[in-house]
Amino acid sequence: MSNLRVCVAGATGWAGSALAKGIFEAPDLELVAALSRSGAGKVLGDVLSIQGLTTPIFGTISEALATKPDIFVEYTKPSVAKGHILAALKEGAHVVVGTSGLSDDDYVEIDGVATEVRRGVLAVGNFALTAVLLQKFAEIAARYIPHWEIIDYAHADKKDAPSGTALQLANRLSQVRESQLDIPLDEMQGPRESRGVRLQGTQIHSVRLPGYVISLDAIFGMPDQKLILRHESGTSAEPYVQGALLAIRKVGTLIGVQRGLDSVMEF
């Protein structure tokens, strides 16, 4: 079987550059194009100081897609991600989405296009294996425990809130049920914001402070007992590489949008 041809949008960024190196080192994958405005016209290996990596960097999505990748990886920023994803689908690529901050409505629209062109989109709010397992375990907990809330922690300059991981978890838990509120939000005393935001039936609280990297608590409470599922990742982009490589290898088996890496993992 010939190698999968991959294009990474955001290949010069923090997460994308680690993934680009991982693709370069993978024997079954070929990195045919990179997308970055500041790197346009350069060779990715020169920008990332990786010898032998000759992938060209393009400054526009249309130039990058002209290389006809089998798989397009979106790793840029929320404001341009949807446009990139739709363009890639229309050019016949399957898409892996790492970029956080797309809404559920965005995914409904993307699903419509992906289904029409019979391509897969695998959207993963967090490729780290420990975060993926947290989602799976939380889903099981929600079947037995009706009360839960999520706290998402990140560095002070993370612009999107809640995090992609928290949004994805809320979306997954909504397919089990809504978390129970013993006092409805509009009957609470004090500022409404104290209870966080309710999204897809889950209360989510986002902490943005120096000193944090990325972590998330999913707290399930029952009378006189609680379960706290916690994921933490460090400062390197390493935790995201293996999960993203798995997504690249599996997305071609899908049609339409699937959210969460565990949808293509065996348990």
Ligand SMILES: NC(=O)c1ccc[n+]([C@@H]2O[C@H](COP(=O)([O-])OP(=O)(O)OC[C@H]3O[C@@H](n4cnc5c(N)ncnc54)[C@H](OP(=O)(O)O)[C@@H]3O)[C@@H](O)[C@H]2O)c1
């Ligand atoms: N799913 C996961 O596991 C996971 C893990 C880590 C990060 N993320 C998410 O991935 C996204 C990227 O994070 P990051 O920390 O890697 O960001 P970053 O370091 O700022 O990198 C962003 C990359 O996107 C490119 N880019 C930005 N705007 C662009 C545009 N309009 N057109 C083309 N390229 C553009 C940048 O290059 P130029 O500026 O030169 O264009 C750069 O290569 C964020 O949404 C983050 O939350 C997800």
